[in-house]
Amino acid sequence: MEALFSAFAVFGILLVFLSAGLWVFASIALVSVVSLYFLGGMDLARIGSITGSIVNRYASAWELSAIPMFIWMGEIVFRTDISMRLFRGLSPFVSMIPGKLLHTNVMGCTMFAAVSGSSTATTATVGKITTRELFNRGYDKSLAIGSLAGAGSLGLMIPPSLVMIVYGILAEESVARLFAAGVFPGLMISGLFTGYVVIRSLLNPSLVPIDEQRFKLADFWSALGDLFPLLLLMVVVLGSIYSGIATPSEAAAVGVCMSLVIVVLTRQFSLRLMIESLMGALRTSTMICILLIAAAVLSTTMGFLHIPADVATGIASLNLSPWGLLAILSLFYLGLGFLLDGNSIVVMSLPIALPLITQAGFDPIWFGVYLVLMIEMAAVTPPIGFNLFVLQGATGYPIGRVARSAFPFFALMVVGVFLLALFPQIVLWFPDLIYGK
Amino acid sequence: MALLYLIVYRTSQATAVIAALALVLMVGFIAVEIVMRFFFSTSTFVQDEFLGYGLSICIVWSLGYTLENGSMIQVNLLSSRLSDTTQRWLTAIGSAATAFVILGLTYMFWLRAAKAWDRGSVSATSAEMPVWIPETIIAVGLLLFALQLMAHAARHITDHPSPAPAAVLDHHDQ
Secondary structure: OHHHHHHHHHHHHHHHHHHOOOEHHHHHHHHHHHHHHHHOOOOHHHHHHHHHHHHHHHHOOHHHHHHHHHHHHHHHHHOOOHHHHHHHHHHHHHOOOOOOOHHHHHHHHHHHHOOOOOHHHHHHHHHHHHHHHHHHOOOOHHHHHHHHHHHHHHHHOOOOOHHHHHHHHHHOOOHHHHHHHHHHHHHHHHHHHHHHHHHHHHHOHHHOOOOOOOOOHHHHHHHHHHHHHHHHHHHHHHHHHHOOOOOHHHHHHHHHHHHHHHHHHOOOOOHHHHHHHHHHHHHHHHHHHHHHHHHHHHHHHHHHOOHHHHHHHHHHHOOOOHHHHHHHHHHHHHHHHHHOOHHHHHHHHHHHHHHHHHHOOOOHHHHHHHHHHHHHHHOOOOOOOHHHHHHHHHHOOOHHHHHHHHHHHHHHHHHHHHHHHHOOHHHHHHHHHHHOO | OHHHHHHHHHHHHHHHHHHHHHHHHHHHHHHHHHHHHHHHOOOOOOHHHHHHHHHHHHHHOOHHHHHHOOOOOEOOOOHHHOOHHHHHHHHHHHHHHHHHHHHHHHHHHHHHHHHHHHHOOEOOOOOOOEOHHHHHHHHHHHHHHHHHHHHHHHHHHOOOOOOOOHHHOOOOOO
């Protein structure tokens, strides 16, 4: 009962701080200090000592170095003409499929996700070219916006994924294994989106303009040339991990070096590109890392207050089946997704959710992928949906219209959650194949 | 006051540039490590340790810059419905409270660094790095962050615009 009171108190104070507009990291840090002082009865010196040790451990955790490096790689790619090349390169190939250039959104995002760990960067990079081109050519605007919003979130699932690094560190699971686990669920979601666009285009041909453009063999060769830099980056980054040449952290550095080589070879290298990409990478990675450190402090605080253990005991006493627990957690995550961004959801919920889920017999690697999919859904649900914000900025349409356009793709992700729950092997077979059980 | 805000922001910017250089060095260090391992079957043996030091500079020394450029995530669903004055005061109080916690943490790191100095502690690796160095790096970064937070609080009380260029304000990523 005492732990239940503590849990409500901690989340109550957290909500007050968040509602007051305080930064998420500061809200988490302050609620930890206040809870340890008032609920845990600790003096400030002890709280400082505990917090100091956690900050020291996380601020110098080399595993975290993958985060700024992957973000820097994404920033370099984002600030060059890779997205234009991606659109040009995919166009001849997708013109043969019903829905034609609408697939540049889904396939472009799927490919770009393999060199970017962020859904916002994926949506913004692919969207800055495809929205204008698709609108100008007369494609259905709703389907264009919706497919981009949905597919942009694949940046979180397809490796390298920043949220998976965050999850791996907090859950103490292998990041390389998590990356491998995200590949096929990512392709599955991408396949669902592609299928939906094909079916909608077949049922209603007016969604796609009548395009007389015929591509010759030379166009396909030229398209492959356009896709080459991105494909090379994908192969180098993922290949270095799965061939054992590099760890995920080292692969991030390999990716940065490769992207710099590409921008030099394509004559896009400049001091301005270096400075802007570096400072952009610092801003984003610092925001994520400080959130992680604050979450580690909160997690320790909850441990001192016995909240995870007592909540787990309380839920166990309800005798919920594993599926019942998963259903409740899914609703909980959907609710959080309306209010918080992906990284905040992971760091705030994991101290309680992970012990529950492992106790119920779910594989923590599977749960990581499930969690990422829930967060992908959060990215397309208003009022806090980062992909919606990006597309609102790119198209100038109100957030309500963007959200409505994205809804079918949100529904497809719900289907994806069911498929992952019913067939966990979609997640687990590939990491098991590479790394053994 | 405007000069004070500018000086604090420029300091945050300068330490962020050092953090950026640390990131470049981290990438270079890993490249050297991979080349040594792959082609010469040897290693620097201190990669993890130095990546850790680099990361702490990357994160802690760019906190003030990240904060003042509006890149820290906020949930402003309710606060955005409040009047400007109330919002400013809430931000000021929140910043001051966060600065208080960060100052406490700075003091703890100062104590840790002083203890490591007195004992002559070194890292348990072949580099034998004196422990007071990384502890001091974090303490200095936290102190500068606390300064930026206090300037942020004062700026909101006096309703002064941010010295950060508008082009990079409110950059969010996920």
